[in-house]
Amino acid sequence: MKKSHLSVGVDVPWVTSWTAEAITGVAPCASVGALALCQQEAAGFGKPEYSKNHLLRQRLSVQRMLCPMCGEPTQTGDRWTQVARRTWAGSLRRDANGMALPREIEDARVVIDAGSIAPLHKACSDLSLQHCPHLKADPNVNVQPFPELWLVTPLLIPATNETGGEPLPAVAFLQLVGVTERLDADWRRKRAAQPKARAA
Template sequence: MSKLTIGLDVPWVASWSTETVTGVGPCPSVDGVLAVGQSEHPGRGEPLYSRNHLFRQRKSVREMRCPMCGEPTRENDRWTQTARWTTAGELRAKGAGPWLPPDMDDDKPLLDAGAVAPMHLTCAERARAECPHLQAMEDHELKAFPGAWIVAALSVEARPGHAVSNVPQRPVAAVTFLQLIGVPDHIPS
């Protein structure tokens, strides 16, 4: 076991070197839909800071859990440094159109958090001060996360591992990560 503390030294959502991909199967993090799985051994091996654990990432987005400490966030305590302002039209152009309401105007401002759920303010401030990746970012501003959001499933094409010679094998979509898109009720300044 590592001497590093999850939630302080290592983000709760980070993968560890012993947490290997296990294949594709129904996953409770996405209501039983097929998803890519990963073994659960947080604290064993070396932390892989730049790699989110597949299940914990999906859980953090679905349950609005802080990716740093793993605890649920409250509506008035959700902050992000990594999210970027964009528009519905820009997200549609990047392929996220199926997840956006069809009647949403292309010029609607949205806060694209990517695969990173918002953090508690105290966790976000600590991460910003201690994480080399966040320190290297041009934008150091912590942005309040909107009270409404859209979750988009990011998927890969998966093929069965053991094909039967006379049975056609069809690829299936398997969820990897969830993308989080904040929908503000006012235009950002």
């Protein structure tokens, strides 16, 4: 495919997938040290698929705290989320996907559910909010600093077992949860009042 005139990390977020980057299947991946869904790497070729994160770049962004906009490392004090939501550890454990969090994280602990999106530099966040039509149209944008403590959990998919046995778990994306210092003893009542648990 033809190389785009758009610059990766400037005009198009570094983490974005491009049409030249086909899914290749499940294979061992160093980014997670396990089986993972893999994808070709040809950023900047074809057309950007703004609604799709590249599988490897997404995992690296969370593992290494790389800004999804520019691809450079973020530092303590300059990590910002745009669409993450405040909720409770207990709510994440009880949601449909049943996120597995360490036992030492109390149910009442207020957490920042960032989903699959690593925090950005403040400058990159400001730039993307000015130019990205998807963010401009998103009513849930809420720029906030990301906590200094966080957890990473894998989003697993079943992969065909070549030996014919049970499907094997493979990592698709990595999910990120920021852990705050705040406890909310009233979280159960608040969650019951907000069935979708959109905010803490």
